[in-house]
Amino acid sequence: KMSRQTRPENPDLPTLEAWRPRTAPPAEQFIFERNPFFHRVDENGTQLPYVDRLVLNVSSPDLISAKTATGESDLQIGNLDFTDYTLLKSAEATYPINVMLWKRTLGSRVALIPNLNCGDEGWRTVLRDVRVRRAMSLAINRTEINKAVFYGLGQESANTVLPESTLFKPDYAKAYAGYDPAEANRLLDAAGLDKRDDEGTRLLPDGRPAQVVIESAGESTLETDVLELVTDYFREIGLGLFVRVSQRDIFRSRAIGGEVVMSVWYGLDNGVPTPEMSPAELAPSSDDQYQWPVWGMYYATVKTKGEPPDMPEVQYLVDRLAAWEMTTTEAERTAIWHEMLAHHADQVFTIGTVNGISQPVVRARQLRNMPEKALCGFQPTAFLGVYMPDTFWYEEGA
Template sequence: MITRRQALALLAGTMMPKTVLGAYVDSAYLSDNAAGTSLPPLAERLPRNPRVIRLGGDNGTRIGKHGGTLRMLIGGQRDIRYIPIISYSRLLGYNEKLELEPDLLERFEVEDERIFTFHLREGHRWSDGSLFTSEDFRYVWEDMFLNKDLYRGGIPSSLIINGTKPRFEVLDTLTVRYSWDVPNPDFLTDIASPSPLRLMMPAAYLKQFHRKYQTPEKLKELIAKARVEDWKSLHQMQSRTVRPENPDLPTLDAWRNMTAPPSGRFVFERNPYYHRVDEEGRQLPYIDKVYLDVSSSDLIAAKTGTGESDLQFTNLDFADYTFLKNAEERYPIKVDLWRRIQGSRTALFPNLNCKDPVWNRLWRDVRVRRALSLAINRHEINMAVFFGLAKESANTILPKSPLFKPQYRNAWAHHDPEQANRLLDEAGLDKRGPGDIRLLPDGRPARVIVEVNGENSNETDILELIHDHWMDVGIKIFVRTSQRELLRRRVKGGEAMMTVFHGLDNGVPTADMSPEELAPTSDDQMQWPLWGLHAYSGGSDGKPVDMPEAIRLAALLDEWRLSKSSSERETIWHHMLELYTDQVFTIGTVNETLQPVVHARSLRNVPQDGLYGYDPMSYLGVYRPDTFWYDKDA
């Protein structure tokens, strides 16, 4: 039986054109040799079957023109990572409807959610002109994943299913296969993510840094030149893709970095071997160069408002909107508002693993968690902080998700201080002390220290309101600001009793996306860091889950991972969402808040209304910035 995912893959493969689109159109930046490099003709640089991006459809995009330099502002050198995220070149990736489709791959097949066969595009090349073939996958599997120097723990844990690694096969120069004995529905979503599971690397380039392929004498020379300790450090430094700091590392992205750090400006130049074209045969990206100018994070909004950025989405928040909108009258910029996809713009995380035995017991009492949620006046937060433009909600998925149900949004999220007081009394907090503050079972006043990283002014504003809401039910909060890494250490160490951060990363999931955020899976989950660490480490660290409802969520996640159909996965998703929201493991406030996205007035194909978030949107990635172009007639 062909699954929905199989049908999608096969359909996407058959819809790709099998013949050349007439004459391909090169950018003058390359065809006039403006880059100072001798290149083959465009037809020889493209795959035999390039990916065709069709524009001019219902989404309002238009076929564009080559040329121009895009300026963006970043808050530090590490933020060059945004280019591979928004370039969004993946083996397969999401479109605007959050459907998976082949990208770097020409096509793929999936059998029983266990066997994944990937077909590459003939003639596809890395940015240095070397061929992209199955050898690039074999190199990663054999010479990186299975090399104890480079991967001490062996292949990535996301590839281990029920303690068993997959079988990897090279079927021919353009075909590879990964197969498991049980389903692995996470596999394709891992590949399509903003920071994807990296199954392939430019082997022809990286072999010079590998002990297996390089002479000891030359390797020693390269190690000394790079000022690192050993060949492992050398290989890791030269192969870094999350932050593409090595200008010599070949890429498959739309733009390649031309600047080695440190620098105040990073220049990214069009990839002459990029695999996408528009329907008239113009090679993408339309824009030839991208400048990333390093600035103080605090000044980026002001600089954007004076026209110093042609495309800005980072280091902006809703609080900047009024200033930016007023700047439209003075500078050639356009300010749009996209919807953030987080499950809650600001959420509170009671630490179920905190060391304080009294608070630990209270946090595990669902009546306390529900009471604190009911005590919050979300309408006041929405009006005071977001001018009524957000949606009052628990920390859960958004209406844009096909899995959405109003009951998840409304679970214990209405303002009912009378019921909140009753639940707190029932939980044993029925005695009051000075200032009408409730007393804990050991006689201490019920004072909650809420820890924040201080990076978001909205959190401070919201906590001031929640302070008053909780005082009305006899709970007093104090806010402690800590540096992010210190805060995470305090949470994992059980020293922090409650923290504040945004809610679910992915508020627009489909049934085929993993529900792992709803179960203990990572030590980054501040409501149960030790349980998450135990799951993430395979039981070698942290503590096993000892709460029935969280155990049930973990079991449901295991069922999802073994499921064989979208309908099964959808059913499991709903069971998890119902349990997660009813138990109020995290306390949401509002979601669907607005995110300013600013661009030059002459920049085309930037959506006016978009969904903004890291996963699965890759910020702007699913909207294909390689199709953005400058309209010189604007």
């Protein structure tokens, strides 16, 4: 807690970052001041950063878009979504802000993630059958989601890399991503879910109605809109869908504890990888991978917690990741990436919907040195990080 460089929790901790924290949590406002010992300079020898002080206010997620639209934020990405674009763009005429659209690097803006480690043995057995995962994917009408939620501006796709990546193949995006409820019904029948109750809901092998409780952190209205449509799609193939909302920390701990059957979240963080970037996201490597949190914890803790995978299809990914880490040539790395991406496309470990979505980025009109068009995501751009915020500056009187 006192020495984590990646979390600004201790104002007394020396740092190499451009700004140093002056506020200890918990607080409703966090202040960062320029680090007088920061090591970077511009081409003229002037020490960076240009901006002396950052003030970060904590606010309810529901209010952030409205507060940004009234000019209260000089720079905002977090908790803005594509659905806020019209409101923000209209505010440009009244307030001194500029609204830009950057492309999200996510493999899917909204993805359904079956938990292969869920504690419910009946559901765990069902979800580990690839026919069930494929059926759920084929039941989703991505064209309708794209038109209804994203105004037709997204790309209907499985959860995979984007066309901007050198590793992209159309087959990865199209795998089980077409709308085919008849085939979905056939696959579910073949998987042993061929019995139904009086209301038409399929029955699990143990006799319970096949009603999926999908967990959400409740941080995005887009997720809610998509899930409303998915509820109808699942009903067509005899599956019930109910949404449970909880705070992100609770949601995550419940997933690790096996209490979550399925969750809704983003797809791949890094949808624009190159062969030199690690494919760890495609294999169990972290406990925040909601499709296999227990297996992810096993490798994240160097095999001291969690459990090793007991599915050959998942162990294959672990082995390929280990092989990638031992490669010495780009050709080897590229081949392993394609093997893992093809395996993901075939096994449908996560169910993507639409990607290639634009992200509104709002800046004060006087804030300079930001690109008008860019990629935006946690990986590989670190949201703003790759665009060097230490070189942003204010133009007086703009």
